[in-house]
Every structure is written in structure tokens, then in C-alpha cells.
Amino acid sequence: MENNACDFSPLKVQLETGLQHLIQLLQTNLTILGNENYCVLGSLEDIKERLIEIESVASSYYLGCYLSQYTDTYEYLSDAVNYLSNLNHGALIVVERQTPITPLIQKGTEIGALVTPKLLESIFYPGNPLHDGAVLIKGNIVESAANVLPLKKINKTNKKLGTRHRAALGISEVSDALVLVVSEETGKISLAIDGKLYPINTNQPIVLGPV
Structure with missing residues (x-):
């Protein structure tokens, strides 16, 4: 039953993109942290929401990877x-x-x-x-x-x-x-x-x- 689902799944691309965007967002917050004119609190809320979305995509991706080895259904x-x-x-x-x-x-x-x-x-x-x-x-x-x-x-x-x-x-x-x-x-x-x-x-x- 094994296949290469994990290598081709579109969710892998979605997961990679989400992680890259998250890294960029974190780097942006790190850059502006020393600027007194900006507050990162609102952006941190956005980061938490992004993390929840990424976790959901990751769960779906790995579920497909794991299941493909044990069932064709x-x-x-x-x-x-x-x-x-x-x-x-x-x-x-x-x-x-x-x-x-x-x-x-x-x-x-x-x-x-x-x-x-x-x-x-x-x-x-x-x-x-x-x-x-x-x-x-x-x-x-x-x-x-x-x-x-x-x-x-x-x-x-x-x-x-x-x-x-x-x-x-x-x-x-x-x-x-x-x-x-x-x-x-x-x-x-x-x-x-x-x-x-x-x-x-x-x-x-x-x-x-x-x-």
C-alpha cells in the first residue's frame, strides 16, 4: 500500500508556503521591535492565528502520509x-x-x-x-x-x-x-x-x- 503521497501532496506546498510566510512575519516583528512608534501586540495575534492554520494543514498532510501506508481508502x-x-x-x-x-x-x-x-x-x-x-x-x-x-x-x-x-x-x-x-x-x-x-x-x- 505504500506510495509517494507525501512527496506529491499539494498540502506539502501549502505547508511550506505557510511556514515561509510565518518566518517572514516573525522577522518583520523582530526588526520593528526596537521602534517606539510600533507595537507588535496586534501582529502577535496574527501570528497565533497563522500558527493554528499551519497546524491544521500539517495535521491533514501527515494524516495522508501515515494513512497511505496502511489503507488504500x-x-x-x-x-x-x-x-x-x-x-x-x-x-x-x-x-x-x-x-x-x-x-x-x-x-x-x-x-x-x-x-x-x-x-x-x-x-x-x-x-x-x-x-x-x-x-x-x-x-x-x-x-x-x-x-x-x-x-x-x-x-x-x-x-x-x-x-x-x-x-x-x-x-x-x-x-x-x-x-x-x-x-x-x-x-x-x-x-x-x-x-x-x-x-x-x-x-x-x-x-x-x-x-
Whole structure:
């Protein structure tokens, strides 16, 4: 399943451009810092906003890089989470990499079907008995749904997070899984990896492969 998606992704160009602009902005602020006629506070707010945008692009870029090695269905996953995001339908999708996930979770309902947008959209449709748990994807197969994941313990930094996000962080702390979360409240999409949560840029589709 390996390909050169990371070498050709248009998001890589967008990420490089964003970092270059940020460097220029920082250098400009450093230059005017000694000038009493200018205040850099307003510009620092702009820098923080730029950083958030760059983080979102970087998350999308690296998600594509990582997923391309373990599933051929990233475009289907992208279509599904964008659809669910637009409708504010909550979702939790775990993509297994090298660490076996089954021993780490309370397994739900066996599915054993190819990943398709329609399948994922139907699983997470409100009212579906399976929609509250996590979907587990192995390769190109939806292995199971309604899985219960270990929850991240509540602390000062994550006390505002909902159950889906705590579950995403929990499983990503004990495995190398990639976890996609769609917020039911805001529709925002996040990526959990290595016990951390990152926003995903959904304004531009990720292209896996040469463009």
C-alpha cells in the first residue's frame, strides 16, 4: 500500500508556503521591535492565528502520509468525515497500524465489510444503534463498530473534552493507531495520534499520489 503521497501532496506546498510566510512575519516583528512608534501586540495575534492554520494543514498532510501506508481508502475516509462534519454527526474512527487494537478495546459488533463512505455515514447516522461507539478499520476493511475505547483520564487541560475525544486520546496513548474524530457539537474534525489531538483542515481535499 505504500506510495509517494507525501512527496506529491499539494498540502506539502501549502505547508511550506505557510511556514515561509510565518518566518517572514516573525522577522518583520523582530526588526520593528526596537521602534517606539510600533507595537507588535496586534501582529502577535496574527501570528497565533497563522500558527493554528499551519497546524491544521500539517495535521491533514501527515494524516495522508501515515494513512497511505496502511489503507488504500483514505479518500473514502475523507469523504465520509467531511459529510459527517457538515451534518454535525459525531464520529470516531480508529485506523489500526502496527499495534493490534482488538486486545485494547471492548469489542462491539463485527462488520467485516470494505470501507465505503456510505457504510461509515450509515454507521454514524444518529439513531443507529452503532453510532455511539468507535469504528475499527484494518487495511481496507471496517472490522467492527460500536467498539468501546479506553478513555483518557480527565485533567486540567482536557476537562472540556467530550467522551469521543477522550476515547480518541485514550487509544492513541496505548497504541500507534490513527484516530479521526468528528465533533457532534461543532462538526470539527480532529486527529488523535501519540496521545495528542490536532485539528484537521477540511477546506482542501488531501490527494494521495502524484498530481
